[in-house]
Amino acid sequence: xxxxxxxxxxxxxxxxxxxxxxxxxxxxxxxxxxxxxxxxxxxxxxxxxxxxxxxxxxxxxxxxxxxxxxxxxxxxxxxxxxxxxxxxxxxxxxxxxxxxxxxxxxxxxxxxxxxxxxxxxxxxxxxxxxxxxxxxxxxxxxxxxxxxxxxxxxxxxxxxxxxxxxxxxxxxxxxxxxxxxxxxxxxxxxxxxxxxxxxxxxxxxxxxxxxxxxxxxxxxxxxxxxxxxxxxxxxxxxxxxxxxxxxxxxxxxxxxxxxxxxxxxxxxxxxxxxxxxxxxxxxxxxxxxxxxxxxxxxxxxxxxxxxxxxxxxxxxxxxxxxxxxxxxxxxxxxxxxxxxxxxxxxxxxxxxxxxxxxxxxxxxxxxxxxxxxxxxxxxxxxxxx
Amino acid sequence: xxxxxxxxxxxxxxxxxxxxxxxxxxxxxxxxxxxxxxxxxxxxxxxxxxxxxxxxxxxxxxxxxxxxxxxxxxxxxxxxxxxxxxxxxxxxxxxxxxxxxxxxxxxxxxxxxxxxxxxxxxxxxxxxxxxxxxxxxxxxxxxxxxxxxxxxxxxxxxxxxxxxxxxxxxxxxxxxxxxxxxxxxxxxxxxxxxxxxxxxxxxxxxxxxxxxxxxxxxxxxxxxxxxxxxxxxxxxxxxxxxxxxxxxxxxxxxxxxxxxxxxxxxxxxxxxxxxxxxxxxxxxxxxxxxxxxxxxxxxxxxxxxxxxxxxxxxxxxxxxxxxxxxxxxxxxxxxxxxxxxxxxxxxxxxxxxxxxxxxxxxxxxxxxxxxxxxxxxxxxxxxxxxxxxxxxxxxxxxxx
Ligand SMILES: Cc1cc2nc3c(=O)[nH]c(=O)nc-3n(C[C@H](O)[C@H](O)[C@H](O)COP(=O)(O)OP(=O)(O)OC[C@H]3O[C@@H](n4cnc5c(N)ncnc54)[C@H](O)[C@@H]3O)c2cc1C
Numbered sequence: 001x002x003x004x005x006x007x008x009x010x011x012x013x014x015x016x017x018x019x020x021x022x023x024x025x026x027x028x029x030x031x032x033x034x035x036x037x038x039x040x041x042x043x044x045x046x047x048x049x050x051x052x053x054x055x056x057x058x059x060x061x062x063x064x065x066x067x068x069x070x071x072x073x074x075x076x077x078x079x080x081x082x083x084x085x086x087x088x089x090x091x092x093x094x095x096x097x098x099x100x101x102x103x104x105x106x107x108x109x110x111x112x113x114x115x116x117x118x119x120x121x122x123x124x125x126x127x128x129x130x131x132x133x134x135x136x137x138x139x140x141x142x143x144x145x146x147x148x149x150x151x152x153x154x155x156x157x158x159x160x161x162x163x164x165x166x167x168x169x170x171x172x173x174x175x176x177x178x179x180x181x182x183x184x185x186x187x188x189x190x191x192x193x194x195x196x197x198x199x200x201x202x203x204x205x206x207x208x209x210x211x212x213x214x215x216x217x218x219x220x221x222x223x224x225x226x227x228x229x230x231x232x233x234x235x236x237x238x239x240x241x242x243x244x245x246x247x248x249x250x251x252x253x254x255x256x257x258x259x260x261x262x263x264x265x266x267x268x269x270x271x272x273x274x275x276x277x278x279x280x281x282x283x284x285x286x287x288x289x290x291x292x293x294x295x296x297x298x299x300x301x302x303x304x305x306x307x308x309x310x311x312x313x314x315x316x317x318x319x320x321x322x323x324x325x326x327x328x329x330x331x332x333x334x335x336x337x338x339x340x341x342x343x344x345x346x347x348x349x350x351x352x353x354x355x356x357x358x359x360x361x362x363x364x365x366x367x368x369x370x371x372x373x374x375x376x377x378x379x380x381x382x383x384x385x
Numbered sequence: 386x387x388x389x390x391x392x393x394x395x396x397x398x399x400x401x402x403x404x405x406x407x408x409x410x411x412x413x414x415x416x417x418x419x420x421x422x423x424x425x426x427x428x429x430x431x432x433x434x435x436x437x438x439x440x441x442x443x444x445x446x447x448x449x450x451x452x453x454x455x456x457x458x459x460x461x462x463x464x465x466x467x468x469x470x471x472x473x474x475x476x477x478x479x480x481x482x483x484x485x486x487x488x489x490x491x492x493x494x495x496x497x498x499x500x501x502x503x504x505x506x507x508x509x510x511x512x513x514x515x516x517x518x519x520x521x522x523x524x525x526x527x528x529x530x531x532x533x534x535x536x537x538x539x540x541x542x543x544x545x546x547x548x549x550x551x552x553x554x555x556x557x558x559x560x561x562x563x564x565x566x567x568x569x570x571x572x573x574x575x576x577x578x579x580x581x582x583x584x585x586x587x588x589x590x591x592x593x594x595x596x597x598x599x600x601x602x603x604x605x606x607x608x609x610x611x612x613x614x615x616x617x618x619x620x621x622x623x624x625x626x627x628x629x630x631x632x633x634x635x636x637x638x639x640x641x642x643x644x645x646x647x648x649x650x651x652x653x654x655x656x657x658x659x660x661x662x663x664x665x666x667x668x669x670x671x672x673x674x675x676x677x678x679x680x681x682x683x684x685x686x687x688x689x690x691x692x693x694x695x696x697x698x699x700x701x702x703x704x705x706x707x708x709x710x711x712x713x714x715x716x717x718x719x720x721x722x723x724x725x726x727x728x729x730x731x732x733x734x735x736x737x738x739x740x741x742x743x744x745x746x747x748x749x750x751x752x753x754x755x756x757x758x759x760x761x762x763x764x765x766x767x768x769x770x771x772x773x774x775x776x777x778x779x780x781x782x783x784x785x
Contacts, residue, residue: 001462002387003688003695070386256777271780273766276773283772287709288685295688298386313681368680369673376657376667 003294005070012067013074016053020082023047029083029198029346037161037192037200038085045087049117054091058099062107063115069301072096073242073293080246080354083346085199087159090122093239094167097123097232101178101222106214110165110180119164121180123236124154124204125229125358132363134229139170139206141179147212150181153205156357160190160202168206169229176229178217185209196356197349224303234311237358238296241314244322244354245289251322251329251347252282258333269332278328285321292317309371312364319355319364326351388691390462398466404443405474430556433480437511440479447485447509454493454505461697468640472647483552484508484515488561491578495619495627504559504580518548518562518581518605519628525550526767527784528563529572529625533607535564535579541611542566542579544587547604550761554590554603557583567622578624580616587611597753638710639690645683645714648721648751652676655744656728666728675724682717686710706776712768715758722752 005013023044032038040048048054057072058064065071072092079089095114098121099107113119126132127139139152152170160166165182181188187209195201222231256279259270269275296310326348330337337344355361390398440446448464450456459467479485489508492501507513524531533546544564551560560581567575581588587610592603619627653676656667666672689710696702725748726733737746759765766783773779 001390001691001695001698003691004386004699006386068386256779259779268780270773270777271782273769273783276777276779276782277766277769279777279779280769280772283776284709284713287706288682288689288713291688291692292681292685294386294692295684298388301386309680310684313684316678317681317685362674365674365677365681366670368677369670372653372677372680373667373673376653 003298005074008067009070009074012056012071013078016075016078017081019047019051020078020084024082024084026083026343026346029085030340030343032085032198033349036194036198038198039200040085040088046117048088049115052115053088054117055095055111055115056092057096058111058115059107062099062111064095064099064111065115069096069238070294070297073238073297076239076242077246077249080243080350081250082246083343083350087120087122087162087200089239089243090158090236091120093236094121094123094232096239097167097178097228097235098180098217100235101228101231102217103214103221106180106217120159120162121165121167122157122159122163123232124157124160124166124168125233125236126154126156128153128155128203133359133367134169134176134227134233137169137171137176137229139168141168141170141172141177141216143172143216144210147210147214148179148216150179150206150209150211153203155193155203157202157204158357159200160204161192161200166204167232169232172216172218175219176227177219178228178232179211180215180217181206181209181211185211195353197346197353199350199353223300224305224307226303226308230308233358234300234308237315237364238293238300238311240354240358241289241293241296241311241318244318244351245286245293247347247351247354248282248286248289248318248322248325251325251344251351252279252286254344254347255279255282255329255332262334275332278332282321282325282328285317285324289314289318289321309368312359312367312371315359316361316364316368319361322351323348323355390466394460394462394466397463398470401445401467401470402474404445405470405476408439409474409476430480433477434511434514436477437479437481441509441511446479447489450489450493450505450509454489454501455509461694465639465694469643472640472643475647479511481508481511481514483517484513484559487517488515491561491618491627491630494630495578497615499615500580500618513558514553514556516551516554516557516560516583518551518554518560520550521547522549526764528628529576531563531565531576533562533564534568535566535577535612537566537614538611540614542577542614542617544579544581544607544610544612546607548607549604550593550602551590551605552602552761554583554605555592555600559583560605561618563624563628566624570622573625575622576624577621578618578627579612580618581607581610581612585610585612595753595757597750597757638686638707638714639694641714642683642687642690645686645717645721648718649676649679649683651744651747652679652721652725652728655725655748659728659730659732659743661730666730672728675727679717679721679724682713682720686714686717689713708768708771709776711763712765712772715755715765718755718758719752722748722755726752 029038052065053075055064056067057069060066076089098110114121142149163183165180168179168181187207189205191203193201193203217228219227222228259275260268262269292314296314299307299310330344336342445467447456448459452458521531535542535544560583562579563576564579565575566577587608589606590603592600595601657665659666729743732743735742770782773782
């Protein structure tokens with residue numbers, strides 16, 4: 001029985017928090033709102049790669065750091081706390097997804113370059129049309145004798161402008177699969193989208209894109225016998241939930257600091273329960289979120305049956321919590337909270353963007369409803385029609 | 386990270402489970418005092434006492450207490466296992482829970498040898514049932530404002546005052562209580578911790594009916610009740626600190642998760658059986674989302690409980706973070722019952738023993754019970770105050 005962060009996790013968290021605060025100037029997140037997208041300088045990308053962060057949970061023989069999934073979530077949380085932009089989290093998530101599902105030769109070919117920061121791989125999962133997630137894909141991946149052909153449209157793709165290749169989900173016959181498609185392949189078109197928080201995002205069109213070689217990742221190796229596309233989406237979802245936890249805690253810390261300092265009517269505003277109780281409720285929300293995140297992380301790492309439900313639980317909860325925490329933080333700051341100069345709105349924007357990424361709260365609640373219904377003992381009696 | 390219990394613990398679980406299997410059927414229908422309206426209350430109480438005694442004889446009572454005081458010295462994980470298995474088996478609660486969880490640890494920590502020898506064994510065996518006489522009409526959240534007086538007279542303390550909301554008072558043999566022994570001292574410094582025989586002359590119990598209709602708490606009047614001074618726990622005028630230290634005996638909260646989980650799965654069954662517009666209510670999207678959200682909340686509590694337990698096992702004090710669990714648990718309990726009444730729809734107004742009643746009126750009872758949960762044992766506002774001050778370090782908030 002051990003359900004806490006280890007010494008290594010704590011050390012990683014501390015160094016990540018310090019490094020991000022030092023190297024990522026949050027003013028750049030603000031400036032990017034007028035001139036999107038927010039960009040991590042190449043020097044920082046290289047530094048992150050050399051620290052082993054991109055492959056923090058990656059297999060060591062392939063250049064990864066050999067940490068566990070929790071280590072990746074620790075970094076995702078710190079990225080959220082420090083407003084660090086992509087392509088770090090998309091690349092981190094793509095690497096984990098490939099490490100979990102790809103065949104050995106594919107992993108050997110792709111992961112070393114990714115972990116070293118030489119190539120940027122990002123997931124391309126959601127599609128236009130209003131049905132989200134890997135359950136209803138229109139993109140097709142068709143094997144040919146030289147490789148495969150991809151047809152389809154992806155939206156909300158993070159950091160497509162920096163990507164050397166996309167890890168894309170699609171249908172191949174009856175199964176959902178992943179395929180790795182180089183961004184320079186003929187027929188790939190990247191159309192920038194504007195994201196609420198200024199981070200890079202795009203629509204990516206794949207028009208009869210031919211890819212040579214074996215880049216199709218089918219079922220077989222995915223932990224727990226699942227579908228690779230579902231598993232990859234769950235990993236991105238979990239990373240996003242961790243990002244939102246960092247955002248929520250940062251917002252709570254800002255609001256708490258202000259509530260201690262700001263005096264009105266002769267007392268710090270934090271001595272008024274209209275303020276302090278809202279902050280206390282945020283403690284409850286973030287602690288519950290952290291607990292769900294840990295639970296989901298462990299279930300994914302061990303590929304337990306309830307892993308998909310728990311991933312959805314963590315994401316639904318953190319989506320709501322991050323919005324609540326950042327809105328509250330803004331309100332607690334009064335007029336100054338409503339200014340462009342204060343960082344609170346940057347957190348609110350990141351919260352709103354993350355909450356809407358990889359399935360919003362209702363998407364995940366509906367998914368849980370479906371998964372729970374599948375477990376219900378079948379009720380006796382004929383169905384009424 | 387690893388949520389597994391050790392093989393030794395699992396062995397312990399299997400033993401307990403097979404022991405429970407042998408006893409559960411015999412104990413079914415034991416009835417609960419809190420549910421109210423029981424036909425033969427005395428019989429139900431006797432059964433509940435017998436059940437605790439049976440559990441005690443089998444070695445499943447007083448788990449956290451040291452062996453030298455009649456406890457089991459059980460590990461934290463074993464305590465969790467017992468709570469889980471008892472909830473799973475749906476056996477009645479231990480009737481002397483107040484004595485076991487509050488007074489026992491207090492006496493072990495602060496009592497004299499003779500107090501321990503006199504009281505502890507009978508708490509364990511349920512031979513003597515206890516109630517807690519803290520709250521008063523003028524002293525609820527602001528407990529230190531209590532007015533019940535105790536004056537030294539020869540070898541006795543003479544107690545006069547008015548306690549209220551005392552749970553289980555009519556059936557209790559003894560009461561542990563807070564009284565004011567030094568009216569001139571600052572509020573928190575003149576309070577003493579006393580043990581009072583409920584059959585002492587001058588004690589008058591007046592049961593109150595609660596909002597849900599049950600008899601659960603009472604008013605207790607003390608009119609010059611003589612309590613021998615050997616029944617003072619700790620120092621005279623040192624009662625406040627003792628009370629605080631018992632409140633620190635916090636649990637991981639994992640035991641509560643199982644009962645919430647069971648409640649939720651009963652609710653799913655109800656939602657599958659009930660129809661709305663010809664379809665099972667569970668298939669309605671809004672209901673499905675609500676039920677999913679309740680599931681998320683219960684899972685959140687579960688993993689929060691594991692984090693707390695894990696910290697305790699590593700020898701760290703979980704401290705104020707347990708108030709996070711308690712506050713949230715009472716909220717979830719309320720949300721589950723509200724969701725239940727929403728699922729019942731127009732039938733939510735139909736009560737037990739009526740035609741068309743849903744689940745024999747269980748959700749209305751659960752609903753009232755859940756509302757009381759965020760009042761008794763410290764209101765939700767008091768817990769928020771504690772979180773604000775002790776976790777966030779905000780200035781003292783709303784308590785003068
Ligand atoms: C089911 C049940 C069982 C109980 N069992 C026992 C028992 O066995 N023994 C016993 O001694 N007591 C018992 N109690 C009493 C319980 O501890 C008190 O009811 C509780 O502490 C609240 O006190 P009060 O009722 O005086 O309400 P008050 O303290 O008057 O509170 C009224 C309202 O004001 C709010 N409030 C009060 N102070 C503040 C503040 N500073 N800031 C913000 N809001 C505030 C409260 O949160 C509450 O909503 C029980 C109560 C219930 C409901």
